[in-house]
Amino acid sequence: MNQSKPEIVIMACQTSKEILKEILAGIEEEQLFYKVIWMERQMDVQQLATEAAKQSSLDVGIGVFQRNVVVTCRQLEGKQPLLKGDNGYRRLGINAARYIKKNPFV
Amino acid sequence: MKLIAGVDIGNSTTEVCIGQMDLEGHIQFCSSASVNTTGTKGTVSNVIGIEKALAIALNKIDKNISHLTEIRLNEAAPVIGDTAMETITETIITESTMIGHNPYTPGGEGIGIGITIPLDKICFTNCNEQYIVLIPETVTYEEAARVINQNIDKINGAIVQADEGVLINNRLKKKIPIVDEVQFIEKIPVGMKAVVEVAAQGKTIKQLSNPYGIASIFGLDAEETKYVMHVAKSLIGNRSAVVIRTPKGEVKERVIPAGALFIQDTNRTIVKCNIDEGAQSIMEKINALGIIEDINGEPGTNVGGMLNKMKDGLAELTDRKMEDIKIQDLLAVDTMVPLDVKGALAGEVSMEKAVAIAAMVKADKLPMEKVAQTLEEKTGIKVMVAGVEAVMASLGALTTPGTKLPIAVLDLGGGSTDAALLDENGTVRSVHLAGAGQFITMLIDSELGLNNLSLAEEVKKNPVAKVESLFHIRMETGEVIFYEKPLAPKLFGKVVVITEKEMIPIDKKISMEKIVHVRQKVKRKVFVQNAIRALGKIAPLENIRNIPNVVLVGGSALDFEIPELIMEELSNFNVLAGRGNIRRTEGPRNAVATGLIMSFAEGQI
Known part of the structure; x- marks a missing residue:
């Protein structure tokens, strides 16, 4: 654990503020904390998510590259991610939070 | 050496048992199989299932149907069962007076009282009144929060269509209760007094689930309080709720006239039994009677229709007239069924009382001879209808050790x-x-x-x-x-x-x-x-x-x-x-089929 605050980490690269805002709104509605890290260097969306999960004290990370979003957790490193999508960004945020709350996805 | 097959046709499965008898009459069980019964028990369509089961069982010992000496069918108990259920209460909301549901994440907490008003009309109101705002999903959470903050002094609560209760709440200067995920927000009457209650996390609402709580807020008299009982009842256990008072609106529990059962025994005594009395009372009356001749439902009532539908279905299955179908036993059970509330705004359900009934119909005799004949024609093996099912089952059950x-x-x-x-x-x-x-x-x-x-x-x-x-x-x-x-x-x-x-x-x-x-x-x-x-x-x-x-x-x-x-x-x-544990190997299966083979041995000695 390199952080004490329980937050989902979002690593974003070459994406729009609107997409990010929707994801964050989803997390906020589920009453969880988050932290956004903007990446300058171009990275694969899967890599972004994996790296974000590693930095999250909740083990859950979201990678956003352009229009693509991947939600994963540390336990799934190298495996199929939890969720991915290129629309319904609010729902992806909600489900990332619901994973931590152990609630079924919507 | 004789190879015999016992076949038991049940309502849901057809079971076979293959036995071998040596010259001294000793039986050795060789194989068994079980398949789903094809068609209704006791009809010719069973033959397909029987052949399939025989083939499976015989294949296990490298034999086929032509090796059999005799196939023995059970004289199946001519019993067919059916089930039905009817609700006897129904909750109806007229003029939409309550919303009670459990969105995953409502916003804020507490109780807010005010007049319902769409969010875009709030700025035209005067300051002396208190309001509950209605926020359709076309309004973003940021916009909603901005307007509420501008008018915060006259807003006491909010009802939101989208799942944005927390998002709005987090942007407010003052905390108000917010119920979200209200699907049919456009149906909420405007200009009516309403109460919004949101309980703290991990708690359930207290005020609106209490009839006196509702009475205190709306200033109801004793008579009116009686009518809000069903509102309060259906809100119990929710984390958030809204109650709106409209002049004519109410929530009622309608009791559907369930009707009565007429139970007739073999002495021609007829006992009447109201469904409303509940399953326990029905069963007491049925158990007190001797052998039942027939059971009918009161015509024109729910239970009447229910029993008629059952008899009709059974008549069709057994190819007989509906008048000839006699119900010889009935099992009634009280249940609670979650049903959608009529006129609900957020997909609320209410637990309604219902009576479920299973009925048993005895046929005169199932046309087993016909099944046997068809099977004999198709296989070329002698087919016997042998033994009453109950005797065969007991014989088979006796092979259970102990x-x-x-x-x-x-x-x-x-x-x-x-x-x-x-x-x-x-x-x-x-x-x-x-x-x-x-x-x-x-x-x-x-x-x-x-x-x-x-x-x-x-x-x-x-x-x-x-x-x-x-x-x-x-x-x-x-x-x-x-x-x-x-x-x-x-x-x-x-x-x-x-x-x-x-x-x-x-x-x-x-x-x-x-x-x-x-x-x-x-x-x-x-x-x-x-x-x-x-x-x-x-x-x-x-x-x-x-x-x-x-x-x-x-x-x-x-x-x-x-x-x-x-x-x-x-x-x-x-x-x-x-x-x-039939034959120490079969568990609770195959008792009748086993009994059929044992009875063959007895017949030979």
Whole structure:
């Protein structure tokens, strides 16, 4: 654990503020904390998510590259991610939070 | 050397047993098989299933049908069961006066009272009044929060269509209760006094689930308070709710005229029994009567229609006239069914009372000879209709190690519960009762509101578990099972049914504890009640204690908990009961087919 605050980490690269805002709104509605890290260097969306999960004290990370979003957790490193999508960004945020709350996805 | 096949056609499965008899008349059992019954029991369409089962069993010992000397069919008990259910109460909201639901995340907390008004009209109002704002999903959460903040002094609560309660709440200067995910927000009357209540996290609402709480807010008199009882009742257990008072609006519980049953026994005594009196009273009356001749429902009522529909269906199945169908036993069970509230705004459901009925119809005699004839023509093997089912079942059950005469057999089937008692003199008493496995499936389906009979069937047969992470599940017993590979995300956080092959998610907000509770309660209501009823009827001097040992057979005896529930109950009567183990190898299956082969041996000596 390199952080004490329980937050989902979002690593974003070459994406729009609107997409990010929707994801964050989803997390906020589920009453969880988050932290956004903007990446300058171009990275694969899967890599972004994996790296974000590693930095999250909740083990859950979201990678956003352009229009693509991947939600994963540390336990799934190298495996199929939890969720991915290129629309319904609010729902992806909600489900990332619901994973931590152990609630079924919507 | 003779090769004989015993065939038992049941409501749901066809079972065969293959035996070999040497020249001295010793029987050796070789093989057995079980397939689903094709068509209705006792009709010619059964032949397809019989042939399939024979082929499977014979294939196991490298033989085929032409090697058989004789095929013996059981004189199947001409019993067919059916089930139906009718709700007897209904909750109706007129003019939309309440919203009570559990969105995952409502916003804020507390109680807010005010006049309902759409958000875009709030700036035109005067300052002396207090309001509850209605926010349709076309308004973004940021916009909603901005407008509320501008008018914060006159807004006491909000009703939101989208799932944005927390988002709005987080942007407000003052905390107000916010109910979100209200689907039909446009139906909420405007300009009416309303109350919004949101409980703190982990708590449930207190004020609106209390009739006097509602009366205090709206200043109701004693008479009016009586009418809000159903509002309060249906809001119990929610984390958030809205109650709106409109001049004419009300929520009522409508009692549907359920009607009465007329039970006629063989002495032509007719007993009338109102459905409203509940299942217990119906069963007391049925059990008090001797042999039942027929049961009818009051014409023009729910139960009348229900029994008629049943008889109609059974008449069609057995190719007879509806007047000839006589219901000889009936099992009534009280249940609660979650139904959508009529006129609801957020998909609310209410638990309605219902009566479920299983009925058993006795045919004069099933056309087994016809089945035998067709089978003989198709196979070229001699086919005999041999022996009464009850006798055959008892003979077969006796092959269970540790049993002796007199023996009682409790056949827990799919369509009916049958019992037989065979004593040392060879006399057999038998009884057929309505209500068995299929009835349980129907009750589980309706009581959990699944609306999916095949899922209900799996819930009946298998334990459930909760998927707690992608790598582990917690079984209903509390045990935890870990997996090396991650489970599918669609299962995550859900309650799943653990079948042999897969995990089936239950996509409803039903807790694991509720499922286990309903499943066991229904099994008790049907099989434990029927076990006591059946054994009471066949026991010497009608006292269950006079039965030394009871062997449970039939498909439902394979269930993972039904035998235990029955054993538990029978131990109170000091009766030895247990799941059968036919021929030490078959478990509770194949009793009748085995009995048929044993009876062949006796006939030869």
